[in-house]
Amino acid sequence: MDSCDVLIVGGGPAGSTLAWELRTRGLDVVVLDKSRFPRDKVCAGWITPATTDLLHLDKDEYARGRVLQQISGFKTRMIGGSEVVTRYGRTVSYGIRRSEFDDYLLKRSGARLLLGEPLRTMEREKAAWVINNDVKTSLVIGAGGHFCPVSRSLKGNRARRETAVIAQEMEFEMDEGQQQECAVEADTPEFYFYDDLKGYAWCLRKGNFLNIGLGREDNHNVAEHVQSFFGYLKETKKIPKNTPAAFKGHAYLLYQGISKTTVDDGVMLIGDAVGLADPKSGEGIRPAVESALIAAEVIVSAAGDYQRSRLMRYPSLVAGRFGKGRVTPAIVPQAARRFISRRLMESSWFSEHILLDRWFLDTGRPALR
Ligand SMILES: Cc1cc2nc3c(=O)[nH]c(=O)nc-3n(C[C@H](O)[C@H](O)[C@H](O)COP(=O)(O)OP(=O)(O)OC[C@H]3O[C@@H](n4cnc5c(N)ncnc54)[C@H](O)[C@@H]3O)c2cc1C
Numbered sequence: 001m002d003s004c005d006v007l008i009v010g011g012g013p014a015g016s017t018l019a020w021e022l023r024t025r026g027l028d029v030v031v032l033d034k035s036r037f038p039r040d041k042v043c044a045g046w047i048t049p050a051t052t053d054l055l056h057l058d059k060d061e062y063a064r065g066r067v068l069q070q071i072s073g074f075k076t077r078m079i080g081g082s083e084v085v086t087r088y089g090r091t092v093s094y095g096i097r098r099s100e101f102d103d104y105l106l107k108r109s110g111a112r113l114l115l116g117e118p119l120r121t122m123e124r125e126k127a128a129w130v131i132n133n134d135v136k137t138s139l140v141i142g143a144g145g146h147f148c149p150v151s152r153s154l155k156g157n158r159a160r161r162e163t164a165v166i167a168q169e170m171e172f173e174m175d176e177g178q179q180q181e182c183a184v185e186a187d188t189p190e191f192y193f194y195d196d197l198k199g200y201a202w203c204l205r206k207g208n209f210l211n212i213g214l215g216r217e218d219n220h221n222v223a224e225h226v227q228s229f230f231g232y233l234k235e236t237k238k239i240p241k242n243t244p245a246a247f248k249g250h251a252y253l254l255y256q257g258i259s260k261t262t263v264d265d266g267v268m269l270i271g272d273a274v275g276l277a278d279p280k281s282g283e284g285i286r287p288a289v290e291s292a293l294i295a296a297e298v299i300v301s302a303a304g305d306y307q308r309s310r311l312m313r314y315p316s317l318v319a320g321r322f323g324k325g326r327v328t329p330a331i332v333p334q335a336a337r338r339f340i341s342r343r344l345m346e347s348s349w350f351s352e353h354i355l356l357d358r359w360f361l362d363t364g365r366p367a368l369r
Helices: 014-026 049-054 059-063 097-107 149-153 176-181 222-235 285-303 313-324 335-340 348-360
Strands: 001-010 031-033 068-071 073-078 084-087 093-096 111-115 120-124 126-132 137-143 164-173 190-193 197-206 209-216 248-253 268-269
Touching: 001 014, 001 126, 001 209, 014 097, 014 197, 031 137, 049 093, 049 149, 049 164, 073 348, 084 348, 093 097, 093 197, 111 176, 111 348, 120 285, 137 149, 164 222, 190 313, 268 285, 285 313
Parallel strands: 001 031, 001 137, 031 111, 073 190, 137 268
Antiparallel strands: 068 093, 073 084, 120 126, 126 137, 164 209, 164 248, 190 197, 197 209
């Protein structure tokens, strides 16, 4: 039977960041993922500079043969309202393709990879875990995203009060004719907010690729919302008339505070398996990466003794970083909803300083050190 120091279930941004961090500290790490990489992940693929900093991403190297779209502005509006254009005159975000980004990070991690293999069994054997009757390890990390099987196996975790964002997205490569027809500017993605502020839709052009999607906190009629938004984009000639409607759905949790059940003897959860996405913007990649870095710190200081009591620093550190959470989750803070009106969204000051700088770009919170 094979063995390793740490086995990570899930090779998304959370899993690959943790693998990379632990590998650089000399641990033997295996990443198990049910998919073979490169694989698609339902996501807009918008990342902030804080994320590239946290990952020490060499942007020039990354951009060789991969899409790294520089974003220097945004167009925002209520659906049916007037558009507000904010231009920063410098790069404030990037657009990446998850198939490329996740594959790059996972390979860069230097971990041993077991790909195309789902977690089937996780048996306790004295102080160790035996995974899929194949690999023995003292520590298993649940980094399997919203439906992480490790998370589901932890006592009490299923009972969490959860408000998931239900989202649908599609991404395709435009041919030359479609590129000319597409009115979305590559460096200026577009966000369309709902009157009830329970979510938003987007149009993001990354190189030759176009990504269209919508996420809402309530799961009623999401498919209808998507169809109506898609129809609107075609009618207004924002997107090419022959854009395929190949939408795929997924869900993820906005951060509502961290539960103590995210750790147990020899087990920890990170990223979407915990539910860490920013409640103001829905950004999930940065918190996934940050949770992995926090977890790495706790794992290294536990020095091979992964009893629950040694890992309990992790939920405290996560709460210290992301806050204690809120009672009523919302993509846009509940208190603000009462005040936000169509008029406010049409103010260029509000769009730049509150909606974009404070909520989406989170400029007041530097990358974790
Ligand atoms: C439509 C949509 C748009 C989004 N857009 C953005 C965005 O633009 N920017 C942003 O920051 N965030 C965005 N998010 C959120 C972001 O995608 C997630 O927060 C992020 O991917 C979390 O990373 P993770 O590593 O925790 O999980 P994931 O990226 O979900 O990775 C989990 C991995 O676990 C593997 N896995 C799952 N089950 C098993 C199993 N049983 N056995 C083995 N392996 C398994 C999966 O194959 C996958 O590779 C979006 C989400 C959605 C749904």
